[in-house]
Amino acid sequence: MATAQSAAAGDGAFLSLRGLRKVYTDFVAVENLHLDVPKGELIALLGPSGCGKTTTLRMIAGLASATAGHVMVGGRDITSAPPYDRDMGVVFQSYALFPHMTVAKNIAFGLQMRKVPRAEIDRRVAEAISLVRLNGMEERRPRELSGGQQQRVALARALVIRPSILLFDEPLSNLDAKLRDEMRTEIRDIQQRLGITAVFVTHDQSEALAMCDKVAVLNAGRLEQFGSPIELYEHPANPFVASFVGRVNRLPGTAAGTTVKVGAHDVILPKPMTGAVEVMVRPHRIALGGPSDTAPGANRVTGTISQVAYAGDLVQYGIDVGGTRWFVEQQTTAARPPEVPGTPVSLSWRVEDTLAFPAQG
Amino acid sequence: MEEARTSWPLKILVLLLFAFLLVPVLVVIPLSFSGENTLRFPPTSWSLRWYGAIFQNQRIMSGFRISATLATLVTILTLAITLPAAYVIVRLRTRGSEFLYNVFTAPLLLPTIVLGLAILIIFAPLGLLGTFTGIALGHLVLTVPYGIRVTATALAGLAVPVEEAAATLGARPLVVFTRITLPLIAPGLLSAAALSFLVSFDELVITLFLAGPRVSTLPFEMFRHLETRSDPLIAAIAVLMIALTLGAVMIVHRTVGLSKSFAGGR
Numbered sequence: 001m002a003t004a005q006s007a008a009a010g011d012g013a014f015l016s017l018r019g020l021r022k023v024y025t026d027f028v029a030v031e032n033l034h035l036d037v038p039k040g041e042l043i044a045l046l047g048p049s050g051c052g053k054t055t056t057l058r059m060i061a062g063l064a065s066a067t068a069g070h071v072m073v074g075g076r077d078i079t080s081a082p083p084y085d086r087d088m089g090v091v092f093q094s095y096a097l098f099p100h101m102t103v104a105k106n107i108a109f110g111l112q113m114r115k116v117p118r119a120e121i122d123r124r125v126a127e128a129i130s131l132v133r134l135n136g137m138e139e140r141r142p143r144e145l146s147g148g149q150q151q152r153v154a155l156a157r158a159l160v161i162r163p164s165i166l167l168f169d170e171p172l173s174n175l176d177a178k179l180r181d182e183m184r185t186e187i188r189d190i191q192q193r194l195g196i197t198a199v200f201v202t203h204d205q206s207e208a209l210a211m212c213d214k215v216a217v218l219n220a221g222r223l224e225q226f227g228s229p230i231e232l233y234e235h236p237a238n239p240f241v242a243s244f245v246g247r248v249n250r251l252p253g254t255a256a257g258t259t260v261k262v263g264a265h266d267v268i269l270p271k272p273m274t275g276a277v278e279v280m281v282r283p284h285r286i287a288l289g290g291p292s293d294t295a296p297g298a299n300r301v302t303g304t305i306s307q308v309a310y311a312g313d314l315v316q317y318g319i320d321v322g323g324t325r326w327f328v329e330q331q332t333t334a335a336r337p338p339e340v341p342g343t344p345v346s347l348s349w350r351v352e353d354t355l356a357f358p359a360q361g
Numbered sequence: 362m363e364e365a366r367t368s369w370p371l372k373i374l375v376l377l378l379f380a381f382l383l384v385p386v387l388v389v390i391p392l393s394f395s396g397e398n399t400l401r402f403p404p405t406s407w408s409l410r411w412y413g414a415i416f417q418n419q420r421i422m423s424g425f426r427i428s429a430t431l432a433t434l435v436t437i438l439t440l441a442i443t444l445p446a447a448y449v450i451v452r453l454r455t456r457g458s459e460f461l462y463n464v465f466t467a468p469l470l471l472p473t474i475v476l477g478l479a480i481l482i483i484f485a486p487l488g489l490l491g492t493f494t495g496i497a498l499g500h501l502v503l504t505v506p507y508g509i510r511v512t513a514t515a516l517a518g519l520a521v522p523v524e525e526a527a528a529t530l531g532a533r534p535l536v537v538f539t540r541i542t543l544p545l546i547a548p549g550l551l552s553a554a555a556l557s558f559l560v561s562f563d564e565l566v567i568t569l570f571l572a573g574p575r576v577s578t579l580p581f582e583m584f585r586h587l588e589t590r591s592d593p594l595i596a597a598i599a600v601l602m603i604a605l606t607l608g609a610v611m612i613v614h615r616t617v618g619l620s621k622s623f624a625g626g627r
Contacts, residue, residue, distance in 0.1 A: 063528070
């Protein structure tokens with residue numbers, strides 16, 4: 001498979017996963033995973049449920065044992081170290097606060113375990129509390145806090161020990177949409193200010209792209225691609241990444257050189273290919289025009305609008321192009337109402353917005 | 362305001378059921394204050410003499426001391442057995458977990474008299490009949506199932522990530538157990554303890570098979586007393602036992618809630 005990352009341990013890597021593998025009795029959760037995380041970066045483990053991302057995180061934290069392979073931090077092999085010796089802060093999906101302790105005691109717990117002097121504990125707990133803006137909540141119990149506040153306590157509790165690595169296991173999935181956006185910005189901001197190395201597990205591609213320096217896309221226990229959000233979105237390594245990160249139209253075709261036959265239309269590719277291919281175009285990169293408009297230097301097909309879904313900021317059209325359904329997204333303006341079903345249109349897009357992969361199977 | 366309505370026939374039925382369950386118990390209370398020499402209801406004179414008589418009766422007092430010691434010991438042993446067992450069953454989830462749980466709780470399904478007979482047959486050749494150890498072991502057969510149920514329920518209610526979070530913060534397994542697990546399941550352990558104590562303290566059927574001249578419990582002595590005499594002494598003891606039971610139930614109720622701790626399963 002086309003994994004972007006296969007070079008030996010990157011020089012700048014702080015956290016390295018070397019051939020990590022996890023086998024449960026009846027299935028392989030993670031297969032031969034190599035990953036290098038530079039110091040101070042926030043990277044995402046992104047994939048659908050069951051792809052092995054949480055298992056990977058648990059192996060990094062020492063909460064699950066690796067069947068094979070190594071976890072290295074700062075050049076030290078910690079594969080067999082127990083979780084209490086790993087110096088990692090973990091923010092769990094369920095927050096996992098200690099229900100019988102106050103907010104302050106929750107945050108102080110890790111420092112007590114490290115035998116930090118009392119006065120310093122008090123000072124650092126106070127710092128952490130103001131870092132996550134929970135002033136005045138010190139004596140509350142977790143059950144007296146909202147979901148967002150509990151999330152902040154969990155973050156403060158993980159941060160206060162100044163861990164070498166911060167691990168997030170889908171920390172935002174239990175929050176409502178508005179709070180999620182807020183916490184996203186806040187977590188990213190804190191991570192950058194403290195310059196802490198962090199791994200963020202999520203199934204939400206927009207979360208991964210918006211927050212992280214680099215994203216590792218996992219599928220069925222394997223690494224599909226590891227790269228920056230732009231690399232992933234503009235140069236996906238394979239059809240899985242192309243369709244998991246963002247939306248795409250997927251169209252079968254036959255290529256000869258830089259031209260692909262897609263139905264009755266010729267589509268120009270940015271680089272030459274041969275044989276059966278899958279052509280992919282992102283719905284919002286397609287412009288709609290009149291049926292006879294021409295777009296020089298661009299790909300162009302014609303069709304008829306069959307479905308209109310108006311979502312306020314966007315309108316999504318389903319367009320019948322020679323028997324195939326294409327999706328096109330347009331930004332809405334007050335100046336022009338959406339098109340109506342039955343309207344003949346032309347679809348045009350830039351050649352460099354055309355993705356193509358050898359057909360699978 | 363619209364309240365949930367219960368039909369009259371149903372209300373009457375529930376009332377009758379409660380009366381059926383509680384009236385015999387409540388009748389004991391006035392009987393215990395009787396001034397007469399026989400168990401007659403209603404009493405024609407009142408006194409506290411039968412409460413005083415309890416403390417004069419050597420057999421009853423000895424039975425009480427033995428029962429209290431026995432119940433305390435059985436409770437401690439029950440917790441010592443059920444806490445690790447429940448931990449293995451709930452947390453490790455090994456292939457035998459389900460089987461173990463069923464084995465531990467199976468005695469609850471058997472008639473006590475069958476258990477008593479079975480224990481008698483096994484204990485007789487071991488020389489455990491009529492011994493304190495024998496009775497304690499017999500009681501454990503009954504208290505361990507309750508203890509497992511309540512402790513397993515408490516453990517299942519504690520989310521695993523809470524313990525994992527403590528571990529990632531630097532707590533070694535023993536520290537995780539004492540600082541996180543134990544405080545969080547303490548209410549469950551308390552109700553397991555209260556239940557074990559009560560089950561052992563008023564157990565009669567198994568004790569009937571195992572007790573002997575040297576060791577005899579309070580319920581056993583009460584039973585013997587009733588066989589020969591029918592004075593209100595028994596009523597006075599019964600009232601004290603009801604008070605003890607209510608006290609224990611109150612403790613459990615205040616700390617965990619009855620339905621939560623006894624509604625079995627995991």
